[in-house]
Amino acid sequence: MPGRRPSHPRSTAVTQQATPTEDPALLAEFEARIARGESIEPKDWMPERYRRQLVRMMSQHAHSEVVGMLPEGNWITRAPSLRRKLSLLAKVQDEAGHGLYIYCGTETLGVDRQQLLEELITGKAKYSSIFNYPTLTWADMGVIGWFVDGAAIVNQTALAKHCSYGPYKRAMVRVCKEENFHKKQGFESVAALAQGTPAQHAMVQDAVDRWWWPTLMMFGPPDSDSPNSAELLRWGVKKYTNDELRQRFVNLTIPQAQAVGLTLPDPSLRFDEATGNWVFGEIDWNEFWQVVKGDGPCNRERVAARRAAHEDGEWVRAAATAHAEKKAARGATRAA
């Protein structure tokens, strides 16, 4: 993006560190722009906290797209048919692309992607906890497409429609155009298994039972315990709270489960006529925080796999650099 901020190494962490005192007039004008629904662009004045919150949120989102390839990559070679293999390959390729769109967006905020990649492979960066759970059976591929991509679509559609930061919003528009087939292919696979042999039905029901609660955690901590929500909402980065988006996902998903004869592992689920919402049970937030802090079933494995892929690609990057230098040198001799 022309006019991106000059970059210099700094941590992308949004801690409670002191922020420079900002001109109240500039801040008032910025907030008036947000209130008018204007798009904030890279060269516009923005509060430092806004910049940091965006870097935090966008980099975590980009990392999630990249790490999200790993649980699925496990199953590409084990897909039960060519049709399923093709769709899984295309989906994983999309996720790589989505990560790149969002890394590109973060670079407009003066962070460069090399630094972000470094934070990911050293285990410093956070990404969506959902990817720290193992994919035990083929049915997990269908359920991930249906649940995890379904939850992502709920989040990303809201960002594509309302996010106040232009580059992030535009990246989300791009992502949403591609994301819908992910959910649909997952649901097709789930429906086929649910209507298959008793063993297939049991396998997909088991996958649903394992993925339901972690998927609900994807929307982040409850509104009462979400340290970043207030700022993100105030500055129009997000339009809806974590709990609002979570409820929307639950309302969409339950009828889909019923349509294919699958149950959800929550005995307290009930439809509330008054609100039109499905009321669901208590989420185990201890489990959520444990996985966020690095102690989920696969945290170390995911970071190690990502690091290995990055290091194994070093020779390709070195070769590309050497090739470009050789070509440029040849051009220089010819010009001389």
Add this chain to the structure above:
Amino acid sequence: MYGTVLPVGEGAGQEQDPTAKAPAAGAPTDGAIADGQWQLWEVFTQETQGAPHEHAGSVRATDAGHALQNARDVYGRRGKVISMWVVPTGAIAASSPSDAGPFFDPMNERPYVHPHFYKAPRGVRGV
């Protein structure tokens, strides 16, 4: 009168960052590698014949050919793209947000730039 042109892209990074290594002598200027990182390129795509090229995003690459290839892989994977431009980010001079008013003044408050300001004799058509 131009707006203040801010330095952008890798070049700016080097000015700002005293720890950045200067490119080695003889290193390509258009694929300058600052800080061990490939140069940043802005990508513009055209969707249909006759449509404008629009900014799609950015890629990192060693040189123009490599940038085109990466841009094709990232921004031309899905959907319709029939043409692409890649431009080193540092080569783009951009207006600044404070220019929005005076720099792009459409002169709408001046009535004489609009046709209805002028009169023509009654009955004359097509003026």
